[in-house]
Amino acid sequence: MSAPQINIKRLNSQDAGFKETLLSSLSLPMGDDEAIDLAVARILAQVQSQGDEALVALTKQFDRLDVANVSDLVLTRAELEQAYLDLSPEQKNALDIAAVRVRAYHEVQKVEAGCHSWEYVEADGTRLGQKVTALDRVGIYVPGGKAAYPSSVLMNAIPAKVAGVKEVIMVVPTPDGARNPLVLAAAWLAGVDQVFTIGGAQAVGALAYGTNTVPSVDKIVGPGNAYVAAAKRKVFGTVGIDMIAGPSEILILCDGTTNPDWIAMDLFSQAEHDELAQSILLCPDAQFIERVQESINRLLPEMPRKKVIETSLTNRALLIQVQDMSEACEIANAIAAEHLEICTLEPRKWAEQIRHAGAIFMGNYTSESLGDYCAGPNHVLPTARTARFSSPLGVYDFIKRSSMIEVSEAGAQTLGAVASTLAHGEGLQAHARAAEMRLKK
Numbered sequence: 001m002s003a004p005q006i007n008i009k010r011l012n013s014q015d016a017g018f019k020e021t022l023l024s025s026l027s028l029p030m031g032d033d034e035a036i037d038l039a040v041a042r043i044l045a046q047v048q049s050q051g052d053e054a055l056v057a058l059t060k061q062f063d064r065l066d067v068a069n070v071s072d073l074v075l076t077r078a079e080l081e082q083a084y085l086d087l088s089p090e091q092k093n094a095l096d097i098a099a100v101r102v103r104a105y106h107e108v109q110k111v112e113a114g115c116h117s118w119e120y121v122e123a124d125g126t127r128l129g130q131k132v133t134a135l136d137r138v139g140i141y142v143p144g145g146k147a148a149y150p151s152s153v154l155m156n157a158i159p160a161k162v163a164g165v166k167e168v169i170m171v172v173p174t175p176d177g178a179r180n181p182l183v184l185a186a187a188w189l190a191g192v193d194q195v196f197t198i199g200g201a202q203a204v205g206a207l208a209y210g211t212n213t214v215p216s217v218d219k220i221v222g223p224g225n226a227y228v229a230a231a232k233r234k235v236f237g238t239v240g241i242d243m244i245a246g247p248s249e250i251l252i253l254c255d256g257t258t259n260p261d262w263i264a265m266d267l268f269s270q271a272e273h274d275e276l277a278q279s280i281l282l283c284p285d286a287q288f289i290e291r292v293q294e295s296i297n298r299l300l301p302e303m304p305r306k307k308v309i310e311t312s313l314t315n316r317a318l319l320i321q322v323q324d325m326s327e328a329c330e331i332a333n334a335i336a337a338e339h340l341e342i343c344t345l346e347p348r349k350w351a352e353q354i355r356h357a358g359a360i361f362m363g364n365y366t367s368e369s370l371g372d373y374c375a376g377p378n379h380v381l382p383t384a385r386t387a388r389f390s391s392p393l394g395v396y397d398f399i400k401r402s403s404m405i406e407v408s409e410a411g412a413q414t415l416g417a418v419a420s421t422l423a424h425g426e427g428l429q430a431h432a433r434a435a436e437m438r439l440k441k
């Protein structure tokens with residue numbers, strides 16, 4: 001019996017109106033849905049006014065977890081450690097290796113991405129510089145509605161700890177009370193300081209405003225669904241946020257030299273996250289696109305998450321025939337995908353033409369899924385075309401900079417004259433006088 005045909009939208013870059021059709025098929029940034037916005041505003045107000053009591057009620061309502069007291073939503077460090085100790089040797093080893101690799105990458109990032117203080121001294125002795133300090137306390141949101149994400153625990157907590165954040169507070173929903181042992185173990189391994197089993201907008205509200213039990217934080221990071229995204233947008237200003245990371249995306253550029261089964265499975269790998277996830281293939285070879293479609297049809301029925309994958313592929317995926325690889329790169333820059341795989345003979349050559357992508361995976365052996373778990377770079381990445389202006393979560397998200405200025409007596413003479421002239425020009429006499437008073441008579 002032949003495999004059922006999965007209906008995936010086909011486009012050709014030569015079609016009339018291709019660019020418009022493509023752009024209108026891409027994901028929109030999350031958090032713009034009016035009904036969700038309203039629901040989230042109510043939840044945040046409830047958390048702000050009722051604190052712990054609201055957390056208990058909302059966790060019962062949305063996660064079907066009925067606890068008598070908010071203390072039942074707290075996980076102790078001992079529980080986290082026990083979860084780690086109870087892992088199978090294989091799981092422990094995999095988690096350890098992933099944590100070591102993620103830490104190593106972010107240690108290098110801390111040095112190379114300018115996450116250190118610096119200063120220089122001018123000829124007259126004036127010192128100027130930048131002081132870098134880690135945030136005091138951050139909240140990490142670990143999604144848990146449709147799947148459990150131990151890898152996201154590592155990706156959020158490790159860079160925070162590498163940056164020097166003293167307190168990392170984690171929230172993770174446990175629908176129906178189901179705690180994922182790998183999530184708890186990852187929290188222990190990454191050095192998370194406190195964990196609360198709460199999720200959604202109520203968890204974001206608790207971290208932003210604080211309750212008697214949940215401490216308020218300075219910044220909230222981590223991906224989540226539309227409720228989490230809307231809540232993060234709303235609390236921004238009270239606390240910092242990293243970005244609004246939406247449903248997963250993968251864009252594959254392939255010259256037709258890769259095993260089509262590999263391409264099909266890589267498309268599945270992001271589609272299986274969410275019905276709203278988006279998988280796109282750009283390829284100049286029409287016959288190869290047919291072979292990928294055949295692989296999809298044959299491989300999908302054996303996937304445990306085939307329902308989610310099929311919905312995502314039929315509603316959101318695109319198989320696009322392009323003129324050549326150069327055009328594929330141009331289109332990839334317009335899409336600005338979260339994950340970009342370049343499955344070609346000369347991946348580095350094409351990567352040079354890419355300006356916009358959250359993460360670029362080069363070569364046939366670099367499946368995106370390696371990056372999700374253990375390559376080392378962060379898997380929390382900009383989605384919905386925001387890679388045009390934002391970057392992966394990193395050590396730099398957990399630090400801030402203060403400008404340092406120490407003007408010498410000699411420096412005050414030259415700078416004082418300049419400041420005085422400009423201040424008078426702005427009509428700000430006190431500014432001028434403050435500079436002039438320091439001038440030698």
Ligand SMILES: NC(=O)c1ccc[n+]([C@@H]2O[C@H](COP(=O)([O-])OP(=O)(O)OC[C@H]3O[C@@H](n4cnc5c(N)ncnc54)[C@H](O)[C@@H]3O)[C@@H](O)[C@H]2O)c1
Nearest residue numbers: 062143144145146173199200223224225245248273379380
């Ligand atoms: N970019 C990344 O790094 C990354 C990593 C992992 C997951 N993801 C994405 O994160 C998302 C995770 O979503 P999820 O749903 O699995 O978990 P989630 O933890 O983000 O959301 C679950 C919470 O949503 C709230 N909620 C659900 N329905 C609600 C309703 N009707 N009203 C109010 N609140 C409601 C509940 O409080 C629940 O605890 C997926 O889109 C996935 O693709 C992204």
Ligand SMILES: N[C@H](CO)Cc1c[nH]c[nH+]1
Nearest residue numbers: 149151152248249372379
């Ligand atoms: N691909 C997700 C980010 O879009 C991250 C992830 C976690 N686990 C598996 N995948």
Ligand SMILES: [Zn+2]
Nearest residue numbers: 248269270372
């Ligand atoms: Zn993934």
